[in-house]
Amino acid sequence: MNMEKIFVFLWCLIGLVASVYSAGV
Secondary structure (H helix, E strand, O other), X not given: OOHHHHHHXXXXXXXXXXXXXXXXX
16 A cells, blocks of 8 residues: 555545544533
């Protein structure tokens, strides 16, 4: 896998978790 794909995937995952956490709180 490309380093860029991994970075983008992690960035999207962090954003998703942050939005879910904000909605939960």
